[in-house]
Amino acid sequence: MLGELNSKQIEHILHSSIIGRIGCHAEDITYVVPVTYAYDGTHVYGHTKDGMKIDMMRKNPIICFEVDVIDNMSNWRSVIAWGTFEELKTPYERKNAMNILMDKVMPLMTGETTISHSMSDSHQSTIESMKGVVYRIELTKKTGRFEKT
Template sequence: MSMIADLEPVKCTGLLVDNYVGHLAYIADNEPHVVPSTYFFDEDRKCILCFASNGHRINALRKSNKVSFQVDSIESFRHWQSVQVHGTFEELTGDFAKQCLKRFADGVQRTIDHKNAERPHFLSHFSGKLQEAEMPVVYRIAVTKIIGKSVEDFT
């Protein structure tokens, strides 16, 4: 028998810390959009760090800053966990954006090393000093709410 249950806050945080790919949901032109996104959950600052190039997503987030971010761990149909974060998009600039981009890259690398996964090629771009022209748009999602659900098969 399977049962859906609320995920305890510490387990929600653990799922966010232990992963680096989630799905960002946002509104553009009165339409919902969901895109996969590499992220780092900054547990100390209670935010999700991300980056993107200027384009559809960033333009939409600048106009409507309320977002959701979902991270899942799915072992099977009867054994999964899912966390949804509600928050606010905040574009970062200048030296603070560079610091957060480095924090993002280091955090994602630590998560990947912990999981013994392959290093994404884009991380090497962040190891040196970036010029302003090369900088992607760095942003954070300031967390306002975290909810989680899980299913376990008890048969």
Template sequence: MLGDLNKRELLDLIENQVIGRLGCHTDGETYIVPVNYVYRDNAIYLHSGKGKKVDMMRANPKVCFQVDEIKDTFRWKSAILWGNSIELSSEERQQAMQGIIHRIMPLTNRPSEEPSHGIKPELHDNIIVFKIELTDISGKYETHDDY
């Protein structure tokens, strides 16, 4: 059976995942890349080093974000989110980065060997943190009770 995820199912999906795909578009080019993220207060928070996605979000803050949970070909959930990216600074940047680290680190196999999400402390100032303020969200699912 195919269907639409309701609001609670969408939020559960987004809150329980840690990897999503960021879609950026500028100058006629679309770029999609997987990123670690944390969801909080109707926003997606993510971080990156300098590069293509950062350049594209700075040029065009309108982005798309996709999250899914796939059990197999016929049992999955997927959410598409749209919003505007905002580059964070100062205290808000630091809080977002800590939120990302605290969400992701318990999921690693070697947390004691990967402090600060594997980012060397001397490189923390080079990390760029974005907030995607969500403007729209939708989701679909497929399930089969006979499996």
């Protein structure tokens, strides 16, 4: 059975997932890229290095955001949302966003593509030492679909 997710189901998927995909478009190029994120009910928060997605979102801040949960090919849920990218530049905004992000993803960080820190490092010192671009995306429209057998 195919169907539409209700708003409560959409919110649950956005809150419970940590990997989503940003779709952005600038200068006749469309780019879709996976990102680690945290969601607070209004905004998706992320942290990255300067690169193609940041360059494109700076040029055109209107983006699409997608999250899916796939059990198998006949049992899945998908959320697609639209919103506006905003780069966070003040120390307060960056710290607040990184606290939201780190609270969500820190327990899952184990690989070499994640932040490396010793067991003695505090959560706060990790946040304060972070370089790169901190951003948020205000989600203004959300839809969701599912298939269940």
